[in-house]
Amino acid sequence: MEVEAGSQRDGAASKFSLPVDSENKAKSFKLLSFANPHMRTFHLSWISFFTCFVSTFAAAPLVPIIRDNLNLAKADIGNAGVASVSGSIFSRLVMGAVCDLLGPRYGCAFLVMLIAPTVFCMALIDDAAGYITVRFLIGFSLATFVSCQYWMSTMFNSKIIGTVNGLAAGWGNMGGGATQLIMPLVFHAIKKCGATGFVAWRIAYFVPGIMHIVMGLLVLTMGQDLPDGNLASLQKKGDMKKDKFSKVLWGAVTNYRTWIFVLLYGYSMGVELTTDNVIAEYYFDHFHLDLSTAGTIAACFGMANLVARPAGGYLSDLGARYFGMRARLWNLWILQTAGGAFCVWLGRASALPASVTAMVLFSICAQAACGATFGVAPFISRRSLGIISGLTGAGGNFGAGLTQLLFFTSSQYTTGTGLQYMGIMIMCCTLPVAFVHFPQWGSMFFPASADTTAEEYYGSEWTDEEKKNGLHIPGQKFAENSISECGRRNIILAMSATPPNNTPQHA
Numbered sequence: 001m002e003v004e005a006g007s008q009r010d011g012a013a014s015k016f017s018l019p020v021d022s023e024n025k026a027k028s029f030k031l032l033s034f035a036n037p038h039m040r041t042f043h044l045s046w047i048s049f050f051t052c053f054v055s056t057f058a059a060a061p062l063v064p065i066i067r068d069n070l071n072l073a074k075a076d077i078g079n080a081g082v083a084s085v086s087g088s089i090f091s092r093l094v095m096g097a098v099c100d101l102l103g104p105r106y107g108c109a110f111l112v113m114l115i116a117p118t119v120f121c122m123a124l125i126d127d128a129a130g131y132i133t134v135r136f137l138i139g140f141s142l143a144t145f146v147s148c149q150y151w152m153s154t155m156f157n158s159k160i161i162g163t164v165n166g167l168a169a170g171w172g173n174m175g176g177g178a179t180q181l182i183m184p185l186v187f188h189a190i191k192k193c194g195a196t197g198f199v200a201w202r203i204a205y206f207v208p209g210i211m212h213i214v215m216g217l218l219v220l221t222m223g224q225d226l227p228d229g230n231l232a233s234l235q236k237k238g239d240m241k242k243d244k245f246s247k248v249l250w251g252a253v254t255n256y257r258t259w260i261f262v263l264l265y266g267y268s269m270g271v272e273l274t275t276d277n278v279i280a281e282y283y284f285d286h287f288h289l290d291l292s293t294a295g296t297i298a299a300c301f302g303m304a305n306l307v308a309r310p311a312g313g314y315l316s317d318l319g320a321r322y323f324g325m326r327a328r329l330w331n332l333w334i335l336q337t338a339g340g341a342f343c344v345w346l347g348r349a350s351a352l353p354a355s356v357t358a359m360v361l362f363s364i365c366a367q368a369a370c371g372a373t374f375g376v377a378p379f380i381s382r383r384s385l386g387i388i389s390g391l392t393g394a395g396g397n398f399g400a401g402l403t404q405l406l407f408f409t410s411s412q413y414t415t416g417t418g419l420q421y422m423g424i425m426i427m428c429c430t431l432p433v434a435f436v437h438f439p440q441w442g443s444m445f446f447p448a449s450a451d452t453t454a455e456e457y458y459g460s461e462w463t464d465e466e467k468k469n470g471l472h473i474p475g476q477k478f479a480e481n482s483i484s485e486c487g488r489r490n491i492i493l494a495m496s497a498t499p500p501n502n503t504p505q506h507a
Helices: 038-056 060-070 074-101 104-124 128-155 161-173 175-192 197-204 206-222 231-237 245-253 256-266 269-286 291-306 308-323 325-348 352-373 385-407 415-435 454-459 464-468 473-481 488-496
Strands: 002-004 028-030
Touching (some): 028 038, 028 161, 038 104, 038 128, 060 197, 060 269, 060 291, 074 104, 074 245, 074 269, 104 128, 128 161, 161 175, 161 308, 161 352, 175 197, 175 206, 175 291, 197 206, 256 352, 269 291, 269 352, 269 385, 269 415, 291 308, 308 325, 308 352, 325 352
Antiparallel strands (some): 002 028
């Protein structure tokens, strides 16, 4: 698989195995390559995120066994589901700052290894309080999503960022589906070796625990923060300047687009996390399936990430190639709204074939919407990219926790009714995407402002004093490389209106 982003520039090619732009970001993507730094970073990033998804949702397919062992009530199971996605609300916010100030390599490696002991602790719990607490702590590891998306945005050109972000996060999210297959298989294998069911599920947790340790060491020893090297060494050489955390944070929280994307991601990624927690138990109880069958069906939901999330990112890039940023926004609204409609159908379906069909369609649309979200998010701010990624990612977990708390924790609603209400919330919470307006590129319903360029938009993040010190230069390079967000038609019009020996202002 290969995705091309443009023609290769002479001079940069000799240093990297992939063609790069003026920021040394790769302009093509070769799936089977492990070349350093771009493709090696891609594979380290998605596999570490995959590992964290496996451990966070490892309990979900084993809930029928765990609840009997620990005497869990429905409220306990629901609260544990809320806890598993709530922990990373805080950790994702912190990870955003870590990526901006220390680099994604340290953030990813240390978090993955720090969570490993907590994963092993699942083998020691003996009551509901311990179950909820440990799932809460393991959930902190989902902050690797932020390092994953930040890392891709520093390594790949804006023309293919939707596709690459979708692949990295989608394959990482696939761990939520893979664990529905892995943990029951490991559980049954351990039982065949002579262990009882109540012992086997505990031993099974050693598999994700070991995965954490291995991936943490690989990221730390083989990863690289930026195309030109690690952040700390570049700062020591003077090739990169340190930014102030207070200004990075202020730039993120004062940009209204940030908060719209927090909400949007809360009801794309958030509902995916909620569904990961409840779907296996739903099929086990509602359709009276055995544990393996329910787990296999539930695995289809998460495993759709193999293609669905990358497809959402690819559609975002494809639309932008012809119609610019406005196509990215329309793509996001269509996918997420359709996902909400299919979620309502899933909750209403009474026959197993119809239910599985609705679940698959809901999964594809919701996960594609996640990919489409991070086809836009990297353009909100260049200076505050890490914080905005962290806030958006935290929004996903906050939406998951809130939705699970509202519809899947108490006995007030059946799981089917909860799914219907969740679908309605998805459709309602997607509407604010219409208010996202980039003055240099436009919005869903309004065109770009005639007197605003990308250079001015990203340059406004810096004071005149900071510009004198050259802090704004990476943002200006990013603006130059983002010209495609104007849309092909607008670029052609701008070029045709430019006198022969002049350069258009936005180029």
